[in-house]
Amino acid sequence: MTTLHDYLESAGCDEGLTTLIELIALQAVPIREAFITHQSYASTENVYGEQQAAMDTWADERITMVLEESGLVRELSSEEQDEIRTFSDAKYDYAVVMDPMDGSSLIQTNLAVGTIVGIYDGGKVLQPGRHQVAALYMLYGPMTTLTITVGKGVYIFALDHTGVYRLLEAEVRMPEGNLYGTGGARPDWTDEHAEFITEIEKEGAKLRYTGSYVADFHQILKYGGIYCYPALKGKPDGKLRLMYEANPIGFIAEQAGGAITNGRQNLLDVEPGTAHQRTPIYVGSMNMIGRVRECFARREA
């Protein structure tokens, strides 16, 4: 069965990118072990004023250390760190953006959480998502899976008991489907978001939402539909972040035949102003994203 290493070689990734991806993917092993000893909340807040779970800081510190020591990464931007880090001794020019532990509030309830990563060439993290050379996420569920694109379709691997990622699904296509998940409380939704959700509910769309973006997206990738974290009244940029959450997942969605938008613009085309900027996110099957765009355009007309 094809391993991650075989796949990266056959996809034409150079040695530096192959080593970097494998290094990141293997962090799933210590991360899985750390869950049991890092259940609680840390006494720290991140740049957004959100309380950090012990696993947020543990995974962040672990991956940061490994990337710095690798000499493969020139810049790193993490959702958990205020500043962009520069590793001036790096021998390669890769730049990495990451949400080291997405959905961390769910660890105590043993629901699936994940690590989201985007990789750029050229040494800079502040680039539109479309410039990513690779995007991936590890999902810590009943299995540990790695969903990855290097710009040549989407592949899913599962970590076996020997620490090797083995191919689970090749050339993944996101079907059209009728699952939906949306963040935000209904009274806080904007009119266009409320209209969109009402429309698809009337047509039989079924709610599936755990509160772990990476797990909720994976369900959409497999079964089709849409994940939304919309603009909210008083929070026009929503909750999720362009660089760490929208761009890597958006790149994977597009490579699987889906799409991502803020309702008006493809998020992969947005030039980031700051590392931590937030954005409304709609990501999912092509037809669903088309419906979102129509709904927003109708409201503007």
Ligand code: AFP
């Ligand atoms: P945490 O990482 O703090 O648990 O936040 C999770 C998250 O950023 C994302 O994974 C979810 O989709 C979203 O927040 C859920 O937010 P709501 O609790 O507002 O639905």
